[in-house]
Amino acid sequence: MTKPRCTDTIAWAALQGHFEAHGRELDLRDAFARDPARFDAFSVQAPEVFADLSKNLWDTKTRRLLEELAQACGLEAHREAMLAGEPINSTEGRAVLHTALRAPAGQGPFSAEVHEVLERMLAYAERVRDVTASGITDVVNIGIGGSDLGPQMAVPALEAYSHPGLKLHFVSNVDGHDITSVLKKLNPATTLFIIASKTFTTQETMANAQVARDWFVANGGSDTAKHFVGVTTNIAAAAQFGITETFGFWDWVGGRYSLWSAIGLSLAIAIGAEHFRAFLAGAHAMDRHFATEPLHSNLPVQMGLLDVWYRNFHQFGSRSVAPYHQGLKRLPAYLQQLEMESNGKCVDAQGRALGVGTSPVVWGEPGTNGQHAYFQMLHQGTDVIPVEFIAVKTPTHAHPDLHTKLLANCLAQSQALMLGKTAAEALNETAPTASKSLDQAVLARHRSFPGNRPSSTLVLEALTPRSLGALIALYEHRVFVSGAIWGINSFDQWGVELGKALCNQLLPRFATGDATGLDASTAGLLAKLKS
Ligand code: F6P
Numbered sequence: 001m002t003k004p005r006c007t008d009t010i011a012w013a014a015l016q017g018h019f020e021a022h023g024r025e026l027d028l029r030d031a032f033a034r035d036p037a038r039f040d041a042f043s044v045q046a047p048e049v050f051a052d053l054s055k056n057l058w059d060t061k062t063r064r065l066l067e068e069l070a071q072a073c074g075l076e077a078h079r080e081a082m083l084a085g086e087p088i089n090s091t092e093g094r095a096v097l098h099t100a101l102r103a104p105a106g107q108g109p110f111s112a113e114v115h116e117v118l119e120r121m122l123a124y125a126e127r128v129r130d131v132t133a134s135g136i137t138d139v140v141n142i143g144i145g146g147s148d149l150g151p152q153m154a155v156p157a158l159e160a161y162s163h164p165g166l167k168l169h170f171v172s173n174v175d176g177h178d179i180t181s182v183l184k185k186l187n188p189a190t191t192l193f194i195i196a197s198k199t200f201t202t203q204e205t206m207a208n209a210q211v212a213r214d215w216f217v218a219n220g221g222s223d224t225a226k227h228f229v230g231v232t233t234n235i236a237a238a239a240q241f242g243i244t245e246t247f248g249f250w251d252w253v254g255g256r257y258s259l260w261s262a263i264g265l266s267l268a269i270a271i272g273a274e275h276f277r278a279f280l281a282g283a284h285a286m287d288r289h290f291a292t293e294p295l296h297s298n299l300p301v302q303m304g305l306l307d308v309w310y311r312n313f314h315q316f317g318s319r320s321v322a323p324y325h326q327g328l329k330r331l332p333a334y335l336q337q338l339e340m341e342s343n344g345k346c347v348d349a350q351g352r353a354l355g356v357g358t359s360p361v362v363w364g365e366p367g368t369n370g371q372h373a374y375f376q377m378l379h380q381g382t383d384v385i386p387v388e389f390i391a392v393k394t395p396t397h398a399h400p401d402l403h404t405k406l407l408a409n410c411l412a413q414s415q416a417l418m419l420g421k422t423a424a425e426a427l428n429e430t431a432p433t434a435s436k437s438l439d440q441a442v443l444a445r446h447r448s449f450p451g452n453r454p455s456s457t458l459v460l461e462a463l464t465p466r467s468l469g470a471l472i473a474l475y476e477h478r479v480f481v482s483g484a485i486w487g488i489n490s491f492d493q494w495g496v497e498l499g500k501a502l503c504n505q506l507l508p509r510f511a512t513g514d515a516t517g518l519d520a521s522t523a524g525l526l527a528k529l530k531s
Pocket of ligand 1: 144145146147196197198200201202205255256341493496
């Protein structure tokens with residue numbers, strides 16, 4: 001049965017009416033003044049993650065209508081279909097079962113296969129971690145996109161849990177500067193290369209794997225079988241490359257959802273089997289929350305619905321992520337792929353043109369660094385950009401003063417975005433660095449802030465394997481929710497194909513210089529780069 005288009009539902013029309021009547025003009029300062037219980041009413045506690053959603057431009061009615069929209073769009077049925085392994089990735093005819101990768105043994109689809117590989121991979125990780133016996137000091141993950149961004153995000157996030165005697169490196173870019181700077185730090189005798197590629201055909205990964213193997217042999221490395229391991233769904237291609245130790249996964253694991261599979265091998269080596277299991281368990285707890293919690297208290301649902309409200313009614317085109325934890329420095333990059341590759345689509349699952357905006361631009365930097373760079377624009381720029389703060393209550397370092405300052409900065413930013421400052425307030429303040437010769441009223445206008453800028457704040461008790469697992473699963477499901485409302489297939493990525501094909505056509509032209517048939521710009525650039 002064809003699902004109704006979100007824009008054809010009664011709830012959509014009601015949301016449009018509500019937006020015109022109250023939504024556009026909602027003022028957070030008034031909303032808090034009117035309702036002292038707003039913080040509690042708009043907070044959601046999910047496993048490991050508390051979310052304050054009260055500083056967002058919505059009210060009780062918006063929320064109710066959004067929940068009606070979710071029902072009208074068949075969100076719950078679509079969720080059940082995903083969890084049951086129906087082929088909801090229709091353009092590739094595949095199931096979408098990353099949740100099965102973190103289900104306890106015996107509980108999810110494909111449990112036997114999943115746990116067979118998981119146990120083998122964790123046993124292998126433990127052998128590598130026995131550095132006296134393995135002789136390994138450095139592990140290099142060669143992969144790109146979903147075969148890189150997950151481990152590259154999670155390894156620094158869980159540094160406090162990592163093996164002190166092992167250094168983890170990541171090579172993704174086909175730009176030779178990437179692998180060159182890594183290789184010069186390595187000794188072939190003590191290095192393990194993980195070639196991580198779902199397809200084992202990706203140009204960048206195959207080219208870097210080749211460079212790594214050549215370097216290994218040229219620098220006296222013997223025993224390739226011991227120093228190269230493959231993680232892939234294409235075990236035959238890995239074998240052809242000369243890799244004998246391989247950990248498989250399945251076509252029902254999307255690249256950007258694959259951190260929980262053997263693609264997580266580098267993370268498992270860094271943090272060990274027990275912590276990797278805790279990471280999976282945290283994600284599974286979030287899966288259960290997503291699967292069973294009513295829409296109103298279901299955190300991925302609430303965040304996904306808010307995304308639709310902002311994108312399609314407020315017409316916000318961007319969202320900034322500000323993790324106030326240095327370990328989460330790669331989270332924005334990870335989320336870019338997760339959200340923008342999943343929902344950056346202009347047709348729905350039936351191939352019909354979508355009449356509404358889809359994935360926002362997702363971007364950010366860890367706090368407090370972002371404050372001294374682009375937060376100026378968030379506070380006083382002409383565009384409203386919702387910000388998502390992530391605060392972690394307990395640090396793993398021994399500098400409580402620094403941590404208090406970090407948390408105070410985090411709260412101050414969301415407060416400043418919401419409260420703003422009027423010109424009259426600015427006029428009453430002293431500004432020691434301001435020009436004395438300027439009209440004070442003019443100066444006050446420069447120093448005022450519009451306020452009423454929305455933000456969410458996620459709070460973790462601590463950044464642990466379990467809470468990181470829950471946080472990432474939360475993001476996965478939230479992307480699913482907005483994609484389901486829009487009627488998108490969030491699990492294909494045809495938009496990356498054209499560039500790959502054109503690159504393959506251009507490659508031989510770099511040898512010959514032949515520009516026949518090229519557009520004038522590309523021909524001109526080819527000549528410039530070859531001269
Ligand atoms: O370029 C897009 C993409 O297909 C991603 O979806 C994927 O995560 C990445 O390339 C890497 O693919 P593979 O794991 O097959 O090398």
